[in-house]
Amino acid sequence: MPIAEKDVTWVSSPKLGLLGQLYLPAIMDGLSTTVGHIFQKKVTEQYPEQEPKLPPNYRGVHRLNRDHEGRTKCVACYMCATACPAHCIDIVAAPAPAEWKDREKYPETFVIDELRCIYCGMCEEACPVDAIELTTLYDLTGLSREQMIFDKEKLLSVFDVTTKAGTDPVRTKAGALGPASEPPV
Amino acid sequence: MPTFNLLYTVLIIGGVVGVVLGTVAYLILAERKVAAWVQDRLGPNRVGPWGLLQPIVDGGKMFLKEDVIPAHVDRIFFLLAPMVAFGTAMLSIAVVPVGSTVPVPQPTLTATVEGEPTPLQQYEASQQAYADSYTFAIAPGLDIGILYVFAIGSLAVYGVVLAGWSANNKYSLLGSLRSSAQIISYEIPLGMSILGVVMLAGSLNPEQIIHQQINGTWNVFLMPLAFLLFLVSVFAECNRLPFDLPEAEQELVGGYHTEYSSLKLGMLLLAEYAHMITTSFLMSILFFGGWHLPGVTVVGDVSMLGVVLKIVVLAAKMFAFIGLFLLVRWTIPRFRFDQLMTLAWKVMIPLALLNLVGVLVILQFHLPYWTMTVMNVTLFVLAGFWGVVTGGNVTAPKRKVVKLPPGLPAGVV
Numbered sequence: 001m002p003i004a005e006k007d008v009t010w011v012s013s014p015k016l017g018l019l020g021q022l023y024l025p026a027i028m029d030g031l032s033t034t035v036g037h038i039f040q041k042k043v044t045e046q047y048p049e050q051e052p053k054l055p056p057n058y059r060g061v062h063r064l065n066r067d068h069e070g071r072t073k074c075v076a077c078y079m080c081a082t083a084c085p086a087h088c089i090d091i092v093a094a095p096a097p098a099e100w101k102d103r104e105k106y107p108e109t110f111v112i113d114e115l116r117c118i119y120c121g122m123c124e125e126a127c128p129v130d131a132i133e134l135t136t137l138y139d140l141t142g143l144s145r146e147q148m149i150f151d152k153e154k155l156l157s158v159f160d161v162t163t164k165a166g167t168d169p170v171r172t173k174a175g176a177l178g179p180a181s182e183p184p185v
Numbered sequence: 186m187p188t189f190n191l192l193y194t195v196l197i198i199g200g201v202v203g204v205v206l207g208t209v210a211y212l213i214l215a216e217r218k219v220a221a222w223v224q225d226r227l228g229p230n231r232v233g234p235w236g237l238l239q240p241i242v243d244g245g246k247m248f249l250k251e252d253v254i255p256a257h258v259d260r261i262f263f264l265l266a267p268m269v270a271f272g273t274a275m276l277s278i279a280v281v282p283v284g285s286t287v288p289v290p291q292p293t294l295t296a297t298v299e300g301e302p303t304p305l306q307q308y309e310a311s312q313q314a315y316a317d318s319y320t321f322a323i324a325p326g327l328d329i330g331i332l333y334v335f336a337i338g339s340l341a342v343y344g345v346v347l348a349g350w351s352a353n354n355k356y357s358l359l360g361s362l363r364s365s366a367q368i369i370s371y372e373i374p375l376g377m378s379i380l381g382v383v384m385l386a387g388s389l390n391p392e393q394i395i396h397q398q399i400n401g402t403w404n405v406f407l408m409p410l411a412f413l414l415f416l417v418s419v420f421a422e423c424n425r426l427p428f429d430l431p432e433a434e435q436e437l438v439g440g441y442h443t444e445y446s447s448l449k450l451g452m453l454l455l456a457e458y459a460h461m462i463t464t465s466f467l468m469s470i471l472f473f474g475g476w477h478l479p480g481v482t483v484v485g486d487v488s489m490l491g492v493v494l495k496i497v498v499l500a501a502k503m504f505a506f507i508g509l510f511l512l513v514r515w516t517i518p519r520f521r522f523d524q525l526m527t528l529a530w531k532v533m534i535p536l537a538l539l540n541l542v543g544v545l546v547i548l549q550f551h552l553p554y555w556t557m558t559v560m561n562v563t564l565f566v567l568a569g570f571w572g573v574v575t576g577g578n579v580t581a582p583k584r585k586v587v588k589l590p591p592g593l594p595a596g597v598v
Contacts, residue, residue: 021572022565024413030516037223044227 054136056168059119061137062112062150063158065130065170072156073131076105080123080132088116089123110152114140135168198323205278209458210240216511223515247451255352255444262351267445267452270344274459277337280330280391281466284321285476285495288396289328289388290314321496322392331389334467335376338422342368344456345431349441360440363522364431367421370529371428375418377537378411381544381557382471395475399484405472407554408544410561412472414537419464421529424457425510427517428525461510462503469502532568539564 019025045052054060065073076093094108123132135158142148150158162168214229214236221228229236254263290311302310320326327333342365349361382404383389386397398404405412421428432440442453469475476482476495483491520528543560546552 016573016576018566018569018573021576022569027513027517031512034223034512034516037225038219040225042222042227043225044221046227046230 052138054138056136056171058136058138059121059134061114061135061140061158062117062123062155063133063135063162063168064110064152064155065133065159066156071100072106072110072152073129074107074110075103075129075131076107076110077128079126079128083122083126084117085120085122086116086118088113107152110155112150112155114142114148114150115145130171133168133171135162137162137167194323197321201278201283201323202275204283205275205459205462206455208462209455210244212458212461212507213243213454214239215507216514219508219511220515223512244451247448250447252447252449257353258444259351259353262347263444264449266344266348266351267449267456269347270341270456271452271459273337273341273344274456274463277334277341277463278459278466279323280327280333281463281470282320282322282325282391282395282475283466283496283499285482285492286320286322286325286392286395287315288393289326289390320392326392327390329389330391331379331383331394331467331471334463335372338460338463339368339372341456341460344453345441348445348453352441352444354444356437356439357441357443360431360433360437360443364424364441367424367428367430367525367529370526371418371421371533374414374529374533374537375422377534377541378414378418379471380537380541381408381411384544384548391470391475395470395477398474399477401554403472403474403477407557408472408540408561409558410536410565411540412468413565414533414540415468415472417528417533419468420510420513421525423460423464423510425461426514427520429519430522430525433519461507465503465506465510466499468506469499473502475499536564536568 067073074091075096076091078091078093081087081089081091090109090111090113091107092109093105096103096106100106119134121134124134137158140148163170217239218228218236229239232238232242254260290308315326324330345364345368346361349357349359349364352358382394385401385404385407386394388394388397394404401407420426424431431437432442434440437443442450445453476499477484478498482495482498540561543564544557547554547556547560
């Protein structure tokens with residue numbers, strides 16, 4: 001239905017008074033705002049010298065968490081690979097060593113293609129044992145495509161580096177695997 | 186006129202041109218810095234301490250960039266335009282006294298007294314003293330000084346017009362069309378607003394105008410309205426915001442210099458900044474007493490310190506205006522073209538005329554000078570009242586609005 005003339009309310013801007021018509025007070029007002037901004041705190045972040053302070057839930061490079069014995073927490077359940085919309089996670093599972101009583105499988109290889117990854121964090125969401133986490137490492141660079149394909153050792157070393165630097169403390173309770181991995185009582 | 190000394194003139198040309206070009210280079214840095222600060226950023230700070238070497242790098246970039254002359258341009262005018270723009274900008278600084286000045290001695294009516302030099306001898310002695318004095322203008326003692334600046338300043342529009350026309354590009358052409366209309370319109374209030382100053386000093390010589398202000402008061406206190414009109418016209422003449430329609434990036438890509446690259450672009454930009462410096466000097470000289478600052482500079486002080494102080498005072502006034510240029514850019518949004526024309530023809534030219542008539546009346550009837558201030562302020566406030574009484578607003582304009590039949594787009598009647 002087209003808009004009828006009677007439904008339209010015309011709003012007119014207020015007329016300028018004497019001060020408005022003299023323009024100068026308004027210009028002075030504007031200038032004071034402009035000058036005020038000059039002395040305000042600057043928002044520029046001088047990047048290479050001054051690193052950004054990122055929130056802990058920042059989604060940067062992945063890491064594979066270790067448990068209290070230093071083993072990878074991952075139980076090779078493929079949940080992350082299934083959840084991944086970019087299909088960048090490749091896992092080869094193998095039966096866990098006999099002395100690992102808390103799980104049946106472990107990842108023989110665990111490869112993430114950091115170039116394919118879209119850093120959505122779905123793998124982190126999907127993981128039942130909190131074995132994969134995204135860190136606040138944001139300045140990921142490499143000289144070739146091959147360098148950007150992270151294998152299990154590399155992902156574990158990311159864990160070592162980030163926990164040692166204290167930038168990304170482990171966000172889950174250390175030691176025990178998540179509830180999904182615990183044997184039924 | 187001081188005796189012409191080739192060496193001294195060459196030295197002062199070298200000094201003034203060098204300082205102006207250096208200032209222009211650093212003005213570009215200042216523009217970027219102020220823009221950044223106003224937007225709560227830091228601005229260029231990578232080249233040298235606080236980015237102070239940035240102008241050198243920028244200049245080097247301008248030199249080293251590929252110089253493209255598109256195939257569709259009118260080559261002669263395309264090459265001529267930057268030269269005209271740059272040349273006129275540099276020429277107009279020639280008569281501006283950049284330091285201390287000595288007024289041209291005027292003939293006086295004195296009776297001959299026995300035992301004293303005759304009036305003719307006195308006059309010749311004063312002329313000799315003037316000829317021996319050092320001046321800080323490239324062409325000192327030019328009796329048509331201000332007229333010369335305005336004549337050359339009007340020529341500057343040719344640089345813009347030629348650049349826009351020869352580029353054979355619709356955006357350049359639109360930019361230069363706007364610019365020519367704008368500059369021609371604003372030349373009138375620009376010239377008329379200073380007529381009062383010229384009449385008061387009785388001379389077009391900037392040195393004379395400075396000394397008239399030293400003996401009386403700064404013209405800005407006598408004629409605040411004339412100063413305001415001059416300031417606004419200068420903003421329009423320099424294509425600075427809020428009057429930067431010739432190079433409105435949002436509408437015209439780059440305006441008249443869209444097709445220019447490398448050093449030719451650099452020259453066009455340089456010319457604009459040089460124009461800003463010249464007009465800032467003019468404002469300081471015409472309305473703010475030039476190098477005069479009570480308590481700091483002393484008339485007739487020719488010691489090293491005194492001369493340096495005068496230069497510093499004048500430069501400080503000049504840079505204050507430059508700072509205003511830079512700040513206003515981030516304060517007032519751009520005018521619409523009809524608003525621009527309305528301001529010039531319906532507000533500023535009548536006000537400048539009324540101011541001129543007022544000054545004429547005051548000088549003719551030898552009224553005290555403070556009446557000039559009263560007259561100026563009254564005119565300004567009356568203009569505001571007139572605006573309140575007659576003006577409409579954006580949604581209810583006072584001018585006739587043709588109601589279009591439904592269905593037709595605006596502009597089709």
